[in-house]
Amino acid sequence: MAEILLSDLKVGEQGTVHHFNDQFIALKLMEMGCLPGEKIKVERFAPMGDPIAISVAGYSLSLRKNEAAMVVLQKS
Amino acid sequence: MAFFTPSTNPAPPLKIALAGNPNSGKSTLFNLLTGLRQKTGNFPGVTVDLHLGTFRTNSHLKIEVIDLPGTYSLFPKSLDEQLTTDVLCDKNHKQHPSLTLVVADSTNLKRSLYLCTQLIDIGMPVILVLNMIDIAQRRTIVIDEEKLSLMLGVSVLSVNSKSGAGMDKLKKAIETFVPYSPKPLVDLKEISSDNWVDLQTHLGAKTPFDALVKYVNSNDSLQEKSAIFEQKQSEKISLQTNESIARFKLSEKLVLACVSYPLREINSLTKTLDNWFTHKIWGFIIFLFILFCIFQCIFTFSELPMEWIENLFVWLSNSVEKALPPGILNDILTKGILAGLGGVVVFIPQIAFLFAFIAILEDSGYMARVSFIMDKAMRKFGLNGKSIIPLISGAACAVPAIMGTRTISNSKERLITILVIPLMSCSARIPVYTLLISLVVPNVRVLGLLNMQGIVLMALYLIGFLSALGAAFLLKYFVKTKEKSYFIMELPIYRVPQVKQVIMVIYDKVRMFVYEAGKIIVAISVILWLMASYAPGNAMQKIDEKYALEKERYSPEEIDHLKASDKLEASYAGIAGKFIEPIIAPLGFDWKIGISLVTSFAAREVFVGTMATIYSIGSDADELSVREKMKEARNPTTGQPVYTLAVGFSLMIFYAFALQCMSTIAVVYRETGGYKWPLIQLLFLSALAYCSSFVVYHVLQ
Numbered sequence: 111m112a113e114i115l116l117s118d119l120k121v122g123e124q125g126t127v128h129h130f131n132d133q134f135i136a137l138k139l140m141e142m143g144c145l146p147g148e149k150i151k152v153e154r155f156a157p158m159g160d161p162i163a164i165s166v167a168g169y170s171l172s173l174r175k176n177e178a179a180m181v182v183l184q185k186s
Numbered sequence: 187m188a189f190f191t192p193s194t195n196p197a198p199p200l201k202i203a204l205a206g207n208p209n210s211g212k213s214t215l216f217n218l219l220t221g222l223r224q225k226t227g228n229f230p231g232v233t234v235d236l237h238l239g240t241f242r243t244n245s246h247l248k249i250e251v252i253d254l255p256g257t258y259s260l261f262p263k264s265l266d267e268q269l270t271t272d273v274l275c276d277k278n279h280k281q282h283p284s285l286t287l288v289v290a291d292s293t294n295l296k297r298s299l300y301l302c303t304q305l306i307d308i309g310m311p312v313i314l315v316l317n318m319i320d321i322a323q324r325r326t327i328v329i330d331e332e333k334l335s336l337m338l339g340v341s342v343l344s345v346n347s348k349s350g351a352g353m354d355k356l357k358k359a360i361e362t363f364v365p366y367s368p369k370p371l372v373d374l375k376e377i378s379s380d381n382w383v384d385l386q387t388h389l390g391a392k393t394p395f396d397a398l399v400k401y402v403n404s405n406d407s408l409q410e411k412s413a414i415f416e417q418k419q420s421e422k423i424s425l426q427t428n429e430s431i432a433r434f435k436l437s438e439k440l441v442l443a444c445v446s447y448p449l450r451e452i453n454s455l456t457k458t459l460d461n462w463f464t465h466k467i468w469g470f471i472i473f474l475f476i477l478f479c480i481f482q483c484i485f486t487f488s489e490l491p492m493e494w495i496e497n498l499f500v501w502l503s504n505s506v507e508k509a510l511p512p513g514i515l516n517d518i519l520t521k522g523i524l525a526g527l528g529g530v531v532v533f534i535p536q537i538a539f540l541f542a543f544i545a546i547l548e549d550s551g552y553m554a555r556v557s558f559i560m561d562k563a564m565r566k567f568g569l570n571g572k573s574i575i576p577l578i579s580g581a582a583c584a585v586p587a588i589m590g591t592r593t594i595s596n597s598k599e600r601l602i603t604i605l606v607i608p609l610m611s612c613s614a615r616i617p618v619y620t621l622l623i624s625l626v627v628p629n630v631r632v633l634g635l636l637n638m639q640g641i642v643l644m645a646l647y648l649i650g651f652l653s654a655l656g657a658a659f660l661l662k663y664f665v666k667t668k669e670k671s672y673f674i675m676e677l678p679i680y681r682v683p684q685v686k687q688v689i690m691v692i693y694d695k696v697r698m699f700v701y702e703a704g705k706i707i708v709a710i711s712v713i714l715w716l717m718a719s720y721a722p723g724n725a726m727q728k729i730d731e732k733y734a735l736e737k738e739r740y741s742p743e744e745i746d747h748l749k750a751s752d753k754l755e756a757s758y759a760g761i762a763g764k765f766i767e768p769i770i771a772p773l774g775f776d777w778k779i780g781i782s783l784v785t786s787f788a789a790r791e792v793f794v795g796t797m798a799t800i801y802s803i804g805s806d807a808d809e810l811s812v813r814e815k816m817k818e819a820r821n822p823t824t825g826q827p828v829y830t831l832a833v834g835f836s837l838m839i840f841y842a843f844a845l846q847c848m849s850t851i852a853v854v855y856r857e858t859g860g861y862k863w864p865l866i867q868l869l870f871l872s873a874l875a876y877c878s879s880f881v882v883y884h885v886l887q
Contacts, residue, residue, distance in 0.1 A: 133423045138674045140430040141258040143297040157466040158562040161571075161673050168294050170456075170677040172558050174565075177672055 116150060116164070116181035124151045125183030127166075132180035139181070143167040150183060201250045201281065202360060205270060205305065206289030207298055208256035209678040211317040213237075214347040215289055216253040217686045219357075236269065236281065243361040244354075252281050258297065260304050260399050261426055264595035275308060275399055277392070285311045285363055287356075292322035292329060292344065295445055299437040300430075306340060306368045308399055309392030313359055316344040319352070327447055334444040339369050348684070370395060376432040378425055402426060456551075456679045463555045473556055477578070480543045484582075488535035495535070499528035517719065518712065526711025529789055530704040533583065536613045537699050538692050540582035544575065545691035549683035554675065561673050567655050568662030570599040571673055577603070577654065579695075580610030581647070584850045585703040586695040588857055598667035602658050604854060605867050608845050609654040611647045614790040618841050619646055621794055625813055626834030650842055653874070703789075703849035710788035710848050718759040718785070718799075725756040754799050759784060773840065773876065774833040774883040776821070786846045793841075832886035836879040843875035 114125060127146050130136035144150070144166045153163040153170060161174045206212040220239030237253035254273055255266035262268040273281045286305055290298030295316075305312050316322075316329060335342040341359050345352035374382050374394050382394035391397035402422045462468055503520045510516040547553045553575055561571030572594045579587035587607050594600040611619075620643070627639050720726070729752045733745050740748065754760050763781030770780055782796040794812060801815035819828040845851065845868050854864040 133427060134670055135672065135674070137261070137423070137426050137430065138263060138672060140427070140434065141261070141297075141300065142674065142676065143294075143300070143434070145431065145434045154460065154464060156464060156559050156562060157469050158559075160562045161558060163460075163464070163558065163677055167296060170679075172554075172561075172673065172675050172677050174561070174673045177674060 112185050114183050114185045115179050116183055117175050117178035119152045121152050121154055124149060125185045128182045128184050130180055131182060135177050135180045142171060201283045202285045202287060203252045203254055203273065203283035204287050204289055205254050205274065206256060207258055207291065207301065209676060210289045210291040210298060211347050212256060212289040213253060213687060214684055215317060216251065217690060218347050218350055218353060220251055243357050245361060247361060249360060252283060259301060261402055265592050271403060274310060284365060287313050287315050289315050289317050292316045292319045293325060293327060296437045296441045299440055300433055303371045303433055303436060307370045307372055307393060307395035309367055309396055311366055311368060312340045314338065314340055314342045315356065317347050319344040320346045327445065330444040334440060337440055372432050372436055377428040398425065459680050464559055469559045484536055484539045487539050491535040492532055495532045499524060522712040522715035523708060526708040529791060530700060530707050533613045534696055537582045538696050541695040542688055542692050544579060545688040546683045549687050551678045551680045554677050558677065567658040568602045569658050570594050570596060573599065573603040576607060577610055580607040580612060583612050583699050583703065584608045585853045586698045588853050589698055596669055596671040598665050599671055601665055602661045604857060605661055606654040606657045608850050608871060609650050609657060611650040615841055617791040618793045619643055619838060621813060622834050622838050625816055625829050626831050646838060646842055702853055706849040706852055707789045714785045714788055718754055718757050720758060721756040726753055729753050729756060750799055773879040774836045776828060787848055790841060790846055832883050835886055836883035839882045840875045840879040843871055843878055845871040
């Protein structure tokens with residue numbers, strides 16, 4: 111399984127959280143339930159391409175592209 | 187419940203707190219528990235409002251409830267989350283509860299369990315309330331409450347805060363609650379190798395985990411002072427990371443054991459709506475259309491109530507004037523206090539309507555989408571997608587709008603938002619704008635449909651908004667912060683807004699406006715009235731004497747008005763107006779406008795009343811007669827009309843930019859915690875207003 115950044119996924123693509131490259135973003139995302147092992151699906155992009163909306167752990171979350179670039183996924 | 191052995195004399199908790207994730211239906215439950223027996227507390231030192239309420243159990247025990255700002259964990263990332271942590275962790279806090287209800291979204295239990303187990307581990311007695319159980323049932327999610335209760339060691343109850351089902355049981359559980367020390371759930375060995383028991387005694391913490399929370403949340407200066415902190419090897423950030431992972435593992439275990447999920451079902455309504463609301467083109471069109479409708483409605487709906495309020499205050503003022511003997515007390519009451527109060531109350535309808543719409547949009551989940559589609563554009567201006575709501579609120583009144591910036595977690599983005607909000611055209615500018623527009627802009631139709639005066643008014647709103655963005659763009663380079671900006675935010679599913687929730691928001695914002703802005707407006711009105719009614723030496727007496735000799739030439743009414751006008755000119759306010767005349771002359775303003783600029787500091791709309799007095803038509807004259815008088819006004823040296831197109835627009839631009847509002851200055855002082863930013867803001871906006879007016883005046887002349 112190849113590693114890919116969340117920011118590189120296209121709409122509709124999925125991946126499983128492997129690790130984070132930024133501790134602050136990791137903390138914020140983890141307390142919202144986005145932990146290593148969780149499946150993430152990219153739902154949509156905002157009109158100007160940023161931020162992005164993902165679904166994770168049964169709900170919808172929005173984050174900026176540079177934040178998504180800190181999330182390393184295993185593509186499934 | 188099974189784990190609490192009821193003692194012979196069960197002492198009910200005096201204070202209980204509601205804690206939970208944002209969007210968990212916490213406020214709805216709070217409203218359901220307390221009804222309208224609630225108030226909003228503003229605590230010294232903190233800038234966040236807490237909602238307090240009381241209710242009585244079946245056996246008539248009075249219980250105090252506090253609704254804490256929504257949070258995901260005890261490690262705060264923004265000001266309102268900070269307050270939640272303070273109240274829950276600091277046992278000396280005035281609002282520290284003896285029992286906390288953790289309100290959980292039944293459809294997303296794992297995340298709520300994270301907060302719930304954190305609370306249990308700091309030694310806080312907890313009842314886990316499974317809210318929105320109806321939605322969970324509809325999605326065929328089944329939660330084994332008994333098993334969950336056994337595993338957590340706390341009571342678990344389910345309620346439907348919309349219908350009220352399960353509330354009796356909840357009240358009963360609160361009533362029969364007996365204080366106890368909960369058993370910690372997460373083994374700290376999984377988180378760090380440090381010995382937290384040492385620190386627990388040192389910090390007077392309830393549990394080792396409580397000590398860890400206090401350590402992570404402590405600021406650096408505290409650490410330097412305390413030698414024991416140095417022994418701690420673990421970095422705060424890795425402590426938090428390890429804690430999150432360990433605790434979510436536990437939550438996962440609990441969910442696996444106690445919850446059965448159906449096959450993942452996607453909320454199709456939310457998806458369809460999102461396709462429209464976050465669409466590349468339609469998203470913006472819908473947003474603009476909604477804004478247009480809102481402003482249209484606000485002006486149409488509030489016209490009538492505003493008229494009633496104005497009439498009520500005229501009647502009140504007349505009644506008081508007649509009831510009391512003439513003299514200084516009578517004048518202070520009617521012309522100072524009542525006039526100031528009237529100027530506050532008259533804006534309540536507009537503010538109430540705007541916040542009603544904002545509350546509906548927020549409660550439905552739409553506002554999160556607006557932040558989502560606007561974030562990238564706003565970021566270019568040093569703002570955050572979340573800045574858009576306070577900016578729109580600024581179109582009603584800057585005071586509640588500035589207080590609404592607390593949800594922005596990044597301090598730089600929050601500060602910039604606060605600094606530019608006063609540029610949005612607030613309700614108090616409308617009377618000034620309408621008077622000046624009707625004075626210098628012809629009432630003609632252009633392009634068949636649009637009214638020229640309407641276009642100018644809209645342009646003024648647009649100028650306000652665009653200059654707010656421009657100012658933010660400049661400020662971006664001056665405001666520094668070490669904090670990272672982020673936009674990690676939940677996009678909640680769409681739901682029908684709750685009437686009670688909307689009413690509470692209206693009540694809250696109107697209260698903020700009346701107490702925060704109102705008291706200052708009234709105080710300044712009294713001061714300005716004094717300034718306008720007294721003159722150095724015996725100037726006032728001389729005016730009386732002068733007109734006593736001219737009884738034959740004018741009718742008694744004319745004499746009153748002429749006298750008032752002369753007295754205002756001679757008064758301290760008049761002196762102030764003349765004193766600043768050389769400064770404002772380059773903008774095309776004379777000393778009469780100078781007086782109005784001074785008196786506008788109470789609230790901008792005072793301009794209209796002051797103009798009425800200056801042009802000696804009695805201060806309660808209607809707008810039409812003020813306009814006629816202003817139109818006739820001539821410059822004594824040149825004989826030309828005073829209110830030319832150039833002066834009119836120069837004045838409008840001045841009002842659009844200048845920070846002529848003491849209440850705003852006061853609230854910025856409070857929200858930024860010092861004189862620095864309100865002072866910078868005042869200087870910046872004054873300079874902007876002065877230069878823009880100067881340019882406008884000279885270009886149009």
